Amino acid sequence: MSKKFALMILSILTIGTFFTNSVSAATLLVEDFNAAAGTAITAANWTAHSGAGTNPLVTSEPGLTLAGYPSSGVGNAVSMTTSGEDANRPFAVQSSGSVYAAFMVTVSEASVDPAGGYFFHLGPDPVGTTFRGRVFAKKDASNNIAFGISKAATAAVDIVYTPFTYSLNTTYLIVVKYTIVDGATNDTVSLFVSTDVPATEPAATISASDVGATDVNPGTVAIRQGAVATSPTARVDGIRVGTDWASVTQAVAAADAPVDFDGDGKTDWVVVRNTGGGASGQLTWFWNLNGSANPTAASAWGLNSDFLTPADFDGDQKDDIAVWRDAPALTAAFYILNSATSTARVEPFGQTGDNPSVVNDYNGDGKDDLAVWRSSNGTWYYRTTAGGAVTFVSWGAAGDFVAPGDYNGDGTADFGIQRTNGAAGDFWILLSTGVVQPVVSFGLSTDFVITADFDGDAKTDIATFRGSNSTWYWRPSSGGADQQVPFGVNTDIPAPGDYNGDGRTDIAHFRDGVFYVYSPTGGTITFFTLGAAGDRVPAFYNVH
Numbered sequence: 347m348s349k350k351f352a353l354m355i356l357s358i359l360t361i362g363t364f365f366t367n368s369v370s371a372a373t374l375l376v377e378d379f380n381a382a383a384g385t386a387i388t389a390a391n392w393t394a395h396s397g398a399g400t401n402p403l404v405t406s407e408p409g410l411t412l413a414g415y416p417s418s419g420v421g422n423a424v425s426m427t428t429s430g431e432d433a434n435r436p437f438a439v440q441s442s443g444s445v446y447a448a449f450m451v452t453v454s455e456a457s458v459d460p461a462g463g464y465f466f467h468l469g470p471d472p473v474g475t476t477f478r479g480r481v482f483a484k485k486d487a488s489n490n491i492a493f494g495i496s497k498a499a500t501a502a503v504d505i506v507y508t509p510f511t512y513s514l515n516t517t518y519l520i521v522v523k524y525t526i527v528d529g530a531t532n533d534t535v536s537l538f539v540s541t542d543v544p545a546t547e548p549a550a551t552i553s554a555s556d557v558g559a560t561d562v563n564p565g566t567v568a569i570r571q572g573a574v575a576t577s578p579t580a581r582v583d584g585i586r587v588g589t590d591w592a593s594v595t596q597a598v599a600a601a602d603a604p605v606d607f608d609g610d611g612k613t614d615w616v617v618v619r620n621t622g623g624g625a626s627g628q629l630t631w632f633w634n635l636n637g638s639a640n641p642t643a644a645s646a647w648g649l650n651s652d653f654l655t656p657a658d659f660d661g662d663q664k665d666d667i668a669v670w671r672d673a674p675a676l677t678a679a680f681y682i683l684n685s686a687t688s689t690a691r692v693e694p695f696g697q698t699g700d701n702p703s704v705v706n707d708y709n710g711d712g713k714d715d716l717a718v719w720r721s722s723n724g725t726w727y728y729r730t731t732a733g734g735a736v737t738f739v740s741w742g743a744a745g746d747f748v749a750p751g752d753y754n755g756d757g758t759a760d761f762g763i764q765r766t767n768g769a770a771g772d773f774w775i776l777l778s779t780g781v782v783q784p785v786v787s788f789g790l791s792t793d794f795v796i797t798a799d800f801d802g803d804a805k806t807d808i809a810t811f812r813g814s815n816s817t818w819y820w821r822p823s824s825g826g827a828d829q830q831v832p833f834g835v836n837t838d839i840p841a842p843g844d845y846n847g848d849g850r851t852d853i854a855h856f857r858d859g860v861f862y863v864y865s866p867t868g869g870t871i872t873f874f875t876l877g878a879a880g881d882r883v884p885a886f887y888n889v890h
């Protein structure tokens with residue numbers, strides 16, 4: 347299998363005509379404890395920093411629920427005893443603004459000790475012992491619960507507590523807000539406690555008083571099991587870290603599922619066949635809507651020599667059947683069957699040798715834009731309105747491989763390339779805002795480049811597929827260890843997509859008329875029969 351559609355990557359070149367948009371607040375981490383019940387969290391992106399192996403932190407079912415919280419009822423929870431292992435998970439280190447860490451908690455028992463015990467905190471990366479934003483719980487003689495916050499302190503006199511107005515065995519939303527203030531010892535910490543999810547940031551329930559403790563640049567969240575005599579027994583779930591209230595309390599807009607013909611957020615089963623015969627025979631598209639009992643539908647569209655470019659060009663949340671036809675300048679064109687109107691659209695764009703696999707939404711308006719990448723000059727060309735002006739961005743050089751995607755989660759496509767560096771592949775990312783990201787060495791130069799969101803945070807993850815060992819590799823943009831999953835055989839056609847509609851890309855292959863799909867979150871394998879050997883798979887064209 348050749349490295350199809352891969353004609354490009356980078357060189358930090360000058361930027362041509364370019365428009366920018368403001369960077370939105372970001373969701374930095376989402377932890378829904380999707381691993382099967384009984385799984386040690388240290389086997390799923392967490393690292394023990396104290397008491398490793400003693401009463402290890404493990405997932406338990408069911409997950410917690412709280413109406414209106416985006417992580418409600420998703421995955422499992424983590425159970426905490428009153429003594430044992432403490433673990434942390436990193437996120438992108440923040441050096442300005444505020445960091446919000448939200449989670450659901452149910453406390454089943456707590457101490458009457460005046461200081462109570464802390465069970466959650468933030469820290470730098472690596473976490474070390476500089477714990478900040480410690481969240482405490484204790485109870486009174488009537489089994490009423492109070493939650494507490496400190497910037498760093500553990501002594502009762504320095505912990506600020508709520509009244510004893512909360513109950514055992516009740517799920518609460520807790521949000522810790524750590525605000526970075528210029529200076530060395532003046533960052534502030536606040537705590538919000540609620541049984542619902544306010545749409546906008548309310549006044550803090552309590553604020554820490556020990557502001558004079560040293561400051562940190564937050565980069566980890568941690569779960570703590572403290573001393574037997576003081577720590578609460580609790581279950582924690584749905585940890586979400588971000589840079590504003592909405593980024594942790596509102597649902598992240600998941601990236602559109604590729605090859606989704608009915609707009610239900612699931613990749614559909616689609617194959618394309620040369621029914622006309624010959625190098626430029628008539629193409630016929632065959633599809634089954636994912637989850638539907640409807641029979642297979644078919645539509646003749648395009649020629650066998652065309653590039654398959656299904657995307658949502660008309661903004662109806664449904665992908666359109668589309669192809670791009672290679673030809674000299676002014677005659678190369680996109681041929682689109684608009685799903686909103688069932689009408690054809692033909693728009694000249696690009697020229698011989700261009701790569702149209704970079705079709706994406708470059709202005710954040712919810713519509714995919716006509717786009718090509720030209721290896722001869724390392725330039726991206728795109729048009730955001732039918733017949734409108736063409737924007738160009740110089741990013742890449744001949745021999746590079748394209749990796750377009752939304753790497754910062756702002757809803758606008760960014761410019762990514764992978765460049766050969768000896769045996770390795772280096773990823774160079776230019777955000778749509780004009781900010782150049784640090785170069786990331788990942789995978790081998792012979793790997794297929796994948797542009798997909800495996801962790802469901804609406805950000806593209808750096809990822810590759812290695813045909814020599816049939817293994818998928820990705821680096822979660824939400825933080826944590828690099829992931830790898832062996833799946834399929836080296837003659838399969840990669841067909842990544844969101845086949846279960848959970849907002850996360852599933853690993854998939856097409857082989858001789860059968861789709862094989864592996865969900866990294868649930869660990870399940872599904873099969874779907876459609877097509878035959880020799881058919882083309884549109885989902886493959888998300889692999890560059």
